[in-house]
Amino acid sequence: MVNPNMTEADYRKSKIKSRIAWGVAIFFACIWLVLTLTPFFFMIINSFRKQFDMLQQGVFHLPDPWFFDNYVNVVSHGFFGYFLRSVIVVAISLVLMLAISAFAAYPLARMSFKLNPFIYALIVAMMSVPMHVTLIPIFKLTTSVGLYDSLGSLIGPYVAFALPMSVFILTAFMKTIPKEVEESAEIDGCNRYQNFFKMILPLSKSGLSTLAIYNxxxxxxxxxxxxxxLITPEKKTLPLALGQFKGEHSLDIPIILAVLTLSVLPMITLFIVFQDKLVKGMMAGAVKG
Structure with a gap:
C-alpha cells in the first residue's frame, strides 16, 4: 500500500530500492538454481555414455552418440524388483507412522493431564538419539525375533525413528486448531473419538501431507x-541396487548414474506434484488459529 503522505521523490526512491532488492534476490536465486541443477545435469547426461566416454569426451559435454543401453541393462537386471520392494516398505512405514503420530499427537495437543509435559519432553528428547547408534541392537533384535533378511525388518526402525519428529511437528500443528471447533462438535453430540476422526484429523491433512513427503x-x-x-539380493531395496550393477574388477559409472537417475525420478515427480501440499503444511502451523 502506498503511503498517502509520501512525496513523488520518496516514491521513486522506494521503487528503486524495491527493484534493487528484487534484482539481488533473483540473482542469488539463479545462482542457487545453477548449483542445485548442476549435479542432476551431470548425472543425467553421463548416464547416456559408454563406460569410458567420460574420460574421452568430458563430463559436461553432451554424449556423442547417445547410449541408451545403460537403461536397458538396468531395467533388464531386476531394477523394478528393487523399486517395488522400496515402494512396499515406504508405503507401509508411512501409513503406520502417520497413524501412530496422529494418535499420539492428539492427546498431547488437545488434552490436559499430569504426564502430558513429561511425555512430550521425552518424545522431544528421543529426537537427539543418533540413528546409527542403534544398528547393532536392532540387528540382534531382528535376528532374535526371526525378521532378519525380510522387508519387515526395515519397517520397525523406519517408523520408530520417524515418530519423534513427526509427533513433535503434528502436536504443534494440532495446537493451532481453534478449541471452538471441538466445542461446537461436542454441542452437536460428538465424543472424543468422533472429534478426532471427524474434526481434528481432516483439519490436519496439510500437516500429515508434509510429514508423509518429508519422511x-x-x-x-x-x-x-x-x-x-537385508542380505539376499531378491529382498534388497532400491538404495542397495547400486551394488548389483557394480562390476567385479571395474566400475561402470554411466550404468550407476542410470540407476541413480531412475531412483530419484519418483521422488522428484512426487515433490513436483505435491509441492503445494508441502508448502501449505509448513506454513499452516506458523499462524495461530
Whole structure:
C-alpha cells in the first residue's frame, strides 16, 4: 500500500530500492538454481555414455552418440524388483507412522493431564538419539525375533525413528486448531473419538501431507539399515541396487548414474506434484488459529 503522505521523490526512491532488492534476490536465486541443477545435469547426461566416454569426451559435454543401453541393462537386471520392494516398505512405514503420530499427537495437543509435559519432553528428547547408534541392537533384535533378511525388518526402525519428529511437528500443528471447533462438535453430540476422526484429523491433512513427503524421502533413500538387515539380493531395496550393477574388477559409472537417475525420478515427480501440499503444511502451523 502506498503511503498517502509520501512525496513523488520518496516514491521513486522506494521503487528503486524495491527493484534493487528484487534484482539481488533473483540473482542469488539463479545462482542457487545453477548449483542445485548442476549435479542432476551431470548425472543425467553421463548416464547416456559408454563406460569410458567420460574420460574421452568430458563430463559436461553432451554424449556423442547417445547410449541408451545403460537403461536397458538396468531395467533388464531386476531394477523394478528393487523399486517395488522400496515402494512396499515406504508405503507401509508411512501409513503406520502417520497413524501412530496422529494418535499420539492428539492427546498431547488437545488434552490436559499430569504426564502430558513429561511425555512430550521425552518424545522431544528421543529426537537427539543418533540413528546409527542403534544398528547393532536392532540387528540382534531382528535376528532374535526371526525378521532378519525380510522387508519387515526395515519397517520397525523406519517408523520408530520417524515418530519423534513427526509427533513433535503434528502436536504443534494440532495446537493451532481453534478449541471452538471441538466445542461446537461436542454441542452437536460428538465424543472424543468422533472429534478426532471427524474434526481434528481432516483439519490436519496439510500437516500429515508434509510429514508423509518429508519422511517418505528419508525412507526411500535410507541405506544403513537396509544394508545391515537385508542380505539376499531378491529382498534388497532400491538404495542397495547400486551394488548389483557394480562390476567385479571395474566400475561402470554411466550404468550407476542410470540407476541413480531412475531412483530419484519418483521422488522428484512426487515433490513436483505435491509441492503445494508441502508448502501449505509448513506454513499452516506458523499462524495461530
Amino acid at each position: 517418505g524421502v528419508s525412507m526411500w533413500n535410507e541405506f544403513a539399515f537396509a544394508n545391515t538387515l
